[in-house]
Structures are given as C-alpha cells and as structure tokens.
Amino acid sequence: MYSRVGPRFQNPRGGAAPQRRPFVSTTDRSCARRHAIRARRNPPARHPRTRRPADQRPDPRHRRALCERRRPPVRAILFDKTPATNWALGWHQDRTIVVRNRRDTSGYGPWTxxxxxxxxxxxxxxxxxxxxxxxxxDDVPENNAPLLVAPGSHRLGRLPEHDIVATVERLGTLACLATRGDVWAYATPILHASAASTTSAHRRVLQVDYSASTLPDGLLWRGI
Structure with missing residues (x-):
C-alpha cells in the first residue's frame, strides 16, 4: 500500500488555495527509509523498469489510518544526501523502534x-x-537516489535475511520518484533500498514514523 500527496496546490485565480484531499493510490506500491550516514534523528521542528505486482489491493489498515489521523508520530529522521555525504543502502526491512529509556522486556531486543x-x-x-x-x-528524479521498494513485500511478515534478495527478484522493484513537496506514505515493513546519488544536488527527506500501538511494561515511545 502506498499513497502520494502532490506539491502544494496553487490557485491560478489567486486567493486562498482550496483544500485538496491526498491522492491515495489503488495500486500496491510502497516506499521507505533507514538509519544512514547523513541522518538527524528526531530533528527539530512509474518507473519503466518496474514490474507491476500481481496483487494490487491497498492495505486497508494503513489507508484508514492515513485518512483518519489515528496514529501519533513516534520517530522522525532527516536525511541529507550531498556530493560530500553520499551513500547507498542495500535491501532490508526496518525492524527497530526508538523508546525513551531502556527497560528489559520480554520479546523486545536486541538493544542498541x-x-x-x-x-x-x-x-x-x-x-x-x-x-x-x-x-x-528536494526533487528526487531517477538520478538523485530515489527510494526503491519491493511492492507487496510489506504483506510477507518478517523476512529472513537470506530470503530478501530472492523476494525482491520475485516481486520486482519500484523507484519512488518525487518532486519537492511530494509526500509518500507507506507501510513501514516494506522491503526497501537506495542507491547513491549521481547528481550535485541535495536530496533532503524528512521521514516520520507513526504508530497507534501501546508498548508494554513501562516502555514508552520516544516520540517527536
């Protein structure tokens, strides 16, 4: 499941811009993030090569949450790729959360x-x-390190490391191209990756995670 909100609406007749609902795709595509070299945690305030997935139904849980605003933000990361601070990121799932303090709890670990x-x-x-x-x-065309995702992989649960490459080959990939002001929404466990940028431009992305889950035994979300 993914959705995309385009750049801010401009009213050609002047005056206040009318309200526009976010565009929610009916295809099963998603995008993503990771802890990388140039990233600030909790900062202050169709691609021609993409193979279309067989199952294109959006995940109704995330679609409802996006529209109803029922999940508070629990983490924010600001990424900034530049010619001086550039990196590539291999295929993976995000599997950690950020909490206020360490409290050893059954089922939670390892800690870092x-x-x-x-x-x-x-x-x-x-x-x-x-x-x-x-x-x-910033604009994120194909040569400015767009996020790459494996459509539908968020429905597969926790994937063993040795199955990730084969899963990406089976599902295909999607490049999440964007213009400045675009917002992509996606299911957090989607398999994703990113190449190094080949331009001289910045590629700044603010990523915000949301969750409605309550943590057990006194664990608290770090929040933003």
Missing part, C-alpha cells in the same frame, strides 16, 4: 544506542502496524 537514542527490536507485529511518511524537501 544510536545518536544517544535507545533503539530496540520489538515483536514484528508492532512494526507491521506502523505507517511512515516520507516528505521530500
């Missing part, structure tokens, strides 16, 4: 600390119920 924040691997049902927005602050 990144940029001073406590990260932990939760039961995968927590990840499976999350939604992510990817807000583009």
């Amino acid at each position: 600390v990144k940029a001073g924040l406590h990260h932990v691997g939760p039961p995968f049902a927590i990840i499976d119920a999350m939604l992510t927005l990817r807000i583009h602050l």
Whole structure:
C-alpha cells in the first residue's frame, strides 16, 4: 500500500488555495527509509523498469489510518544526501523502534544506542502496524537516489535475511520518484533500498514514523 500527496496546490485565480484531499493510490506500491550516514534523528521542528505486482489491493489498515489521523508520530529522521555525504543502502526491512529509556522486556531486543537514542527490536507485529511518511524537501528524479521498494513485500511478515534478495527478484522493484513537496506514505515493513546519488544536488527527506500501538511494561515511545 502506498499513497502520494502532490506539491502544494496553487490557485491560478489567486486567493486562498482550496483544500485538496491526498491522492491515495489503488495500486500496491510502497516506499521507505533507514538509519544512514547523513541522518538527524528526531530533528527539530512509474518507473519503466518496474514490474507491476500481481496483487494490487491497498492495505486497508494503513489507508484508514492515513485518512483518519489515528496514529501519533513516534520517530522522525532527516536525511541529507550531498556530493560530500553520499551513500547507498542495500535491501532490508526496518525492524527497530526508538523508546525513551531502556527497560528489559520480554520479546523486545536486541538493544542498541544510536545518536544517544535507545533503539530496540520489538515483536514484528508492532512494526507491521506502523505507517511512515516520507516528505521530500528536494526533487528526487531517477538520478538523485530515489527510494526503491519491493511492492507487496510489506504483506510477507518478517523476512529472513537470506530470503530478501530472492523476494525482491520475485516481486520486482519500484523507484519512488518525487518532486519537492511530494509526500509518500507507506507501510513501514516494506522491503526497501537506495542507491547513491549521481547528481550535485541535495536530496533532503524528512521521514516520520507513526504508530497507534501501546508498548508494554513501562516502555514508552520516544516520540517527536
């Protein structure tokens, strides 16, 4: 499941721009993120090669959550790829969350600390119920490291590492191209990757994760 909100609406007749509902795709495409070299955690305030997936039904859980605004933000990351700070990212699923403090809890682990924040691997049902927005602050054409996703992979649960490459080959890939101001919404567990940028431009993306899940035993979301 994915949805895309286009650039801010401009009223050609002047005056206040009318309200426009986000465009929600009816195809089963998604996009994504990861902890990378040039990233600030919790910062202050159709591709021609893509093979169309066989199952194109959107995930109704995420579609409803996007429209009803029932999930609070639990993490934000600002990525900035430049010629001086450029990187590629292999295919993977996001499998950790950020919490306020470490509290050893059954089913949660391993624990790590990144940029001073406590990260932990939760039961995968927590990840499976999350939604992510990817807000583009720069144009992201094909040569500026768009997010690559494997459509439909968010429905497959937690994938063993040794199955990831074969899964991507089976499902195909989608490049999430964008213009400045575009927003992509996607199911957090989607398989995703990113190539290094081959332009001299910035590629700034603000990524925000949302969850309606309550954590057990006194664990609290870090929030933003």
